[in-house]
Amino acid sequence: MGFAVSVLNFLALAFVWVLGALAALVLILYIIDRTQRSDAIRRNYPVIGRFRHIFSTLGEFFRQYFFAMDREELPFNRAQRDWVEHAANGEGNTIAFGSTRNLGVPGTAIFTNAPFPPLDDQFASSEPMMIGPRAREPYMAPSFFNISGMSYGALSKPAVRALSLGAAKAGIWLSTGEGGCAPHHLEGGCDVIMQIGTAKYGVRDAEGKLSEEKLRELAALRQIKMFELKLAQGAKPGKGGILPAEKVNAEIAAIRGIIEGTASISPNRHIEAGDWGELLDMIAHIRNVSGKPVGIKTVLGATEAWEPFFEEIVKRGEDAAPDFITVDGGEGGTGAAPMPLMDLVGLPI
Ligand SMILES: Cc1cc2nc3c(=O)[nH]c(=O)nc-3n(C[C@H](O)[C@H](O)[C@H](O)COP(=O)(O)O)c2cc1C
Numbered sequence: 001m002g003f004a005v006s007v008l009n010f011l012a013l014a015f016v017w018v019l020g021a022l023a024a025l026v027l028i029l030y031i032i033d034r035t036q037r038s039d040a041i042r043r044n045y046p047v048i049g050r051f052r053h054i055f056s057t058l059g060e061f062f063r064q065y066f067f068a069m070d071r072e073e074l075p076f077n078r079a080q081r082d083w084v085e086h087a088a089n090g091e092g093n094t095i096a097f098g099s100t101r102n103l104g105v106p107g108t109a110i111f112t113n114a115p116f117p118p119l120d121d122q123f124a125s126s127e128p129m130m131i132g133p134r135a136r137e138p139y140m141a142p143s144f145f146n147i148s149g150m151s152y153g154a155l156s157k158p159a160v161r162a163l164s165l166g167a168a169k170a171g172i173w174l175s176t177g178e179g180g181c182a183p184h185h186l187e188g189g190c191d192v193i194m195q196i197g198t199a200k201y202g203v204r205d206a207e208g209k210l211s212e213e214k215l216r217e218l219a220a221l222r223q224i225k226m227f228e229l230k231l232a233q234g235a236k237p238g239k240g241g242i243l244p245a246e247k248v249n250a251e252i253a254a255i256r257g258i259i260e261g262t263a264s265i266s267p268n269r270h271i272e273a274g275d276w277g278e279l280l281d282m283i284a285h286i287r288n289v290s291g292k293p294v295g296i297k298t299v300l301g302a303t304e305a306w307e308p309f310f311e312e313i314v315k316r317g318e319d320a321a322p323d324f325i326t327v328d329g330g331e332g333g334t335g336a337a338p339m340p341l342m343d344l345v346g347l348p349i
Contacts, residue, residue: 132293132323139225143172149195151179154335164188180255195228198240199266201256219290226293234299234332235342240266242336276309295324299346
């Protein structure tokens with residue numbers, strides 16, 4: 001009997017201590033939250049306001065694992081991620097039963113089907129397409145689907161190496177993106193398109209202007225087949241690449257031709273091209289120096305803006321035209337861009 005009473009006394013005392021400690025903790029948090037000036041939620045709703053941050057952070061994982069439907073997330077949903085994972089693991093890329101995509105939305109079906117599709121052995125006979133017949137070294141492009149530019153720096157070394165090796169295996173080309181040509185782009189032996197962004201990474205002189213010498217050096221590489229002048233990309237039209245100082249390590253600095261440890265903000269457009277005429281001059285100059293086809297990449301907002309461009313080409317003659325035009329969609333991805341540009345500017349394809 002005496003032992004039971006002692007145990008009850010001990011539990012009661014422990015309970016009072018725990019309750020007291022909790023009350024003291026709440027009081028301390030209350031005072032901290034009420035007096036701090038950096039977070040309005042915690043100042044207005046002391047202690048309880050802290051749960052908002054915890055739940056917002058955890059909510060992302062709860063939604064992803066428990067609540068989001070297979071086709072719900074953007075830019076890639078669970079069904080797409082699983083499909084890629086299966087294919088990459090060599091487990092095949094077929095699925096059973098019907099599509100789980102909402103095919104009732106207009107524009108969902110992207111490709112038209114051929115009434116008499118080619119047989120397996122007929123693919124080999126499709127002709128490569130010549131790009132840049134006016135260049136000293138036109139490119140016989142072998143492939144229809146290729147890998148769009150994603151800079152080394154935005155992507156890690158293993159990612160760029162994997163793309164280069166995969167592109168060589170698939171017989172397709174890989175664009176460097178605006179961050180210059182890294183050894184990892186060349187490693188797999190695939191065809192490479194050298195992109196020139198507004199900061200001219202990889203082909204710039206000390207002042208950030210286009211360096212003919214560097215252009216020649218790159219053009220001499222057998223793997224580099226064409227040059228792509230980036231006017232804009234879907235995720236950030238009218239905004240150059242953004243590279244924070246902490247990302248500019250010695251390797252990135254050497255590849256891009258910038259100073260290590262210093263932030264690099266690209267100009268919003270090529271300083272050499274303030275109108276369509278100057279753009280055509282720049283294309284002709286790069287083609288002349290490199291001897292390789294030169295195209296442009298952009299995203300479209302309205303057709304009117306482009307009409308003077310084509311009028312200028314008609315006036316100068318077809319030799320003045322870019323050798324190819326890459327059209328990005330407003331929905332395209334990026335390594336870093338302001339959200340309003342990503343969300344609101346440029347037409348989706
Ligand atoms: C991580 C990342 C980096 C990118 N870097 C570049 C770049 O350097 N230059 C460029 O023109 N586009 C860049 N893009 C855009 C892509 O090249 C492409 O235009 C866009 O993602 C749309 O194509 P998609 O629908 O196949 O994704 C980048 C995209 C991503 C996701």
